[in-house]
Amino acid sequence: MTNRLYELAIDIRDSYQHLRPTKRGPEVSTSKPAPGPRDPIPAYVLDVEIATERTVRAIVSEQMAAHPGLPRPASRDVHHLTTWLLNHSGVIVQGMDPGDIRDLEIVAARCDRLARSNTGETDRDVRLAQMRQRAGLGADHWTTSRRIVSLAKAAGVDISRTTVRNWGTAGRIRTQKVGEETHYSLGDVLRETRQEELTANDLAPDSGHSAAA
Missing domain, CATH: 1.10.10 (Arc Repressor Mutant, subunit A)
Structure with missing residues (x-):
């Protein structure tokens, strides 16, 4: 199960950064965006982001409590939390609830589907x-x-x-x-x-x- 946890952490970290749609085409400028109102983030994107953050944070918090000797993640954002999971997967996976792996699989699948359509x-x-x-x-x-x-x-x-x-x-x-x-x-x-x-x-x-x- 160690390899599975490692793979899921990489999958979520890779897909999460591509969840929000990006504008495409020659009209897109790389300069700093002008001040003013911006396009709202679609509700379905926020739903996946929130579910991912809650799931990953809850699992990392549980594993930090179970393994107090491990270093703390650099921050509570998904990138650092998934990096923490994959860096310590060999230690924490031994006592993980199989349900946590299943929760990560669900999150990874949702992130991957959305990232594919947005990249x-x-x-x-x-x-x-x-x-x-x-x-x-x-x-x-x-x-x-x-x-x-x-x-x-x-x-x-x-x-x-x-x-x-x-x-x-x-x-x-x-x-x-x-x-x-x-x-x-x-x-x-x-x-x-x-x-x-x-x-x-x-x-x-x-x-x-x-x-x-």
């Missing part, structure tokens, strides 16, 4: 991957496991984030560290998926020939 970079990468596929070009993207999954789907490959990370840990695909994130090669993921399909086909019984009587 302009993922949208652009998916379109680029589709264009490269139609042009017969190889994939050359290095990005996070979450975005790798979206890009792979655009290329017709259904794969999970857990599989991508497991392949990276096993050395089956190349990885590289970018700050605190691990990036993966989309080309390697597609190659490994194709290799698994070929292997499965080789091992499958030939339905066109019956065994000799």
